[in-house]
Amino acid sequence: MSAKQVKDTAQEIKEHPMEGLLRMDRMPHIWCSTCGLGTTVTALATAINQLGLDTNKMAVVSGIGCTGRVAGYLKLDSFHTTHGRALPFALGLHISRPDMKVIVFSGDGDLISIGGNHFIHTARRNVDITVICVNNFIYAMTGGQVAPTTPVTAKSSTTPYGCYEHPFNLPRLAASSGATYVARWTALHIRRMTNSFKEAIAKPGFSFVEVIAPCSTLYARLNRLGTGLDLMKFYHDNSVIKHGIEPKDADIDFQSKIVVGKFIDIEKPTYIECLNDANKHVFGDKYKPYGGSDGSY
Amino acid sequence: MKYWRTPLDIDKLKIPRGELHIIKERCKGCGFCVEYCPKDVLELSDEFNSKGYHPPVAARPENCVNCDLCEMLCPDFAIYCTRVEDEKEVAR
Numbered sequence: 026m027s028a029k030q031v032k033d034t035a036q037e038i039k040e041h042p043m044e045g046l047l048r049m050d051r052m053p054h055i056w057c058s059t060c061g062l063g064t065t066v067t068a069l070a071t072a073i074n075q076l077g078l079d080t081n082k083m084a085v086v087s088g089i090g091c092t093g094r095v096a097g098y099l100k101l102d103s104f105h106t107t108h109g110r111a112l113p114f115a116l117g118l119h120i121s122r123p124d125m126k127v128i129v130f131s132g133d134g135d136l137i138s139i140g141g142n143h144f145i146h147t148a149r150r151n152v153d154i155t156v157i158c159v160n161n162f163i164y165a166m167t168g169g170q171v172a173p174t175t176p177v178t179a180k181s182s183t184t185p186y187g188c189y190e191h192p193f194n195l196p197r198l199a200a201s202s203g204a205t206y207v208a209r210w211t212a213l214h215i216r217r218m219t220n221s222f223k224e225a226i227a228k229p230g231f232s233f234v235e236v237i238a239p240c241s242t243l244y245a246r247l248n249r250l251g252t253g254l255d256l257m258k259f260y261h262d263n264s265v266i267k268h269g270i271e272p273k274d275a276d277i278d279f280q281s282k283i284v285v286g287k288f289i290d291i292e293k294p295t296y297i298e299c300l301n302d303a304n305k306h307v308f309g310d311k312y313k314p315y316g317g318s319d320g321s322y
Numbered sequence: 323m324k325y326w327r328t329p330l331d332i333d334k335l336k337i338p339r340g341e342l343h344i345i346k347e348r349c350k351g352c353g354f355c356v357e358y359c360p361k362d363v364l365e366l367s368d369e370f371n372s373k374g375y376h377p378p379v380a381a382r383p384e385n386c387v388n389c390d391l392c393e394m395l396c397p398d399f400a401i402y403c404t405r406v407e408d409e410k411e412v413a414r
């Protein structure tokens with residue numbers, strides 16, 4: 026036995042504080058060693074615990090992908106939709122049960138590529154849901170194909186000589202589509218990310234948090250960037266916090282500075298408020314508002 | 323720890339202490355906790371778990387300040403920290 030081994034005074038206790046919010050029967054999860062997804066899930070679970078919300082009235086919806094597995098691991102009402110369709114499912118859930126908090130947790134490929142049209146329209150209508158988008162710059166689950174977020178010159182399995190497409194800047198896309206809360210953090214900014222999740226969940230309207238997270242097996246390997254731990258070190262050295270800047274100034278280039286922070290936090294009537302206002306205007310007192318905070322729906 | 327100004331309430335301040343719990347079998351050896359523990363409490367052990375990873379070990383447990391950073395960073399829900407009551411006086 027080595028010297029390092031004997032000094033382990035930590036007890037073998039099987040009860041982790043997050044276990045109340047996780048489906049432990051499904052652990053260990055499928056994510057690779059040094060993948061950033063588990064850390065992001067811990068931040069969300071911490072945010073939910075700290076907000077003290079009734080977890081019977083919370084739902085998490087994911088699409089398909091490594092990130093899409095999140096819904097299956099959280100002990101809330103979970104739904105794993107088809108690829109790209111997390112947002113329309115979440116919209117339907119929100120409209121039929123406005124008393125529930127709906128969180129969409131999915132990947133950049135799922136939400137912005139195949140689901141891109143749903144994304145801009147759900148933001149445009151300012152639907153009161155929270156979207157957490159894990160951006161690992163690649164389609165991870167299917168073998169590392171190029172994504173709409175892959176930075177120019179980054180390699181993927183379908184751009185072996187480097188990506189030459191203009192990528193999306195996700196905070197800019199969300200903000201210009203109408204989101205009322207927009208933030209970006211990396212998986213290393215655990216406390217700031219947790220705070221942003223809390224603010225985003227509490228925010229009435231479409232709130233969007235982008236989390237830059239390491240994909241060790243595909244993005245890091247195809248680009249020879251080391252492991253996820255090396256990417257975490259890269260985030261540590263290269264993230265710049267700039268609250269309130271114009272999202273257009275938060276473009277991401279391959280392995281260069283990553284601007285993080287809270288970019289947008291504005292007030293705007295939500296989809297259901299607009300629906301009620303319009304109907305009240307037309308029908309007057311005959312109209313019974315829908316989805317009130319008193320639970321009348 | 324060095325202070326650039328001695329806090330006025332230094333006699334009332336206590337440094338929290340934590341006790342670490344490492345669920346070795348769940349660990350995938352990423353090393354996030356070892357790298358980012360601000361008090362350099364952890365090291366990767368030489369031991370293997372049944373998945374073939376080296377779980378961390380609390381090499382300097384007395385330094386732990388219960389900041390929970392390792393718990394928050396761990397992608398596999400394999401480490402957590404609980405507060406212990408015998409807090410240390412802040413050294414002047």
Ligand SMILES: Cc1ncc(C[n+]2csc(CCOP(=O)(O)OP(=O)(O)O)c2C)c(N)n1
Pocket residue numbers: 089090091092093108131132133134135136161163164165166167172
């Ligand atoms: C309709 C349809 N088209 C394509 C796929 C294949 N597919 C599964 S996951 C995925 C991309 C996932 O990428 P992303 O959302 O970035 O998640 P990640 O795996 O990177 O976390 C694709 C194209 C599918 N499952 N369904």
Ligand code: SF4
Pocket residue numbers: 055056057059060061062091092161165166239240241242243244
């Ligand atoms: S392939 Fe990439 S994103 Fe998927 S679990 Fe592995 S490291 Fe994470």
Ligand code: SF4
Pocket residue numbers: 340342358359360361362363364385386387388389390391392393403
């Ligand atoms: S709680 Fe903080 S000080 Fe203690 S081991 Fe974890 S990271 Fe280090």
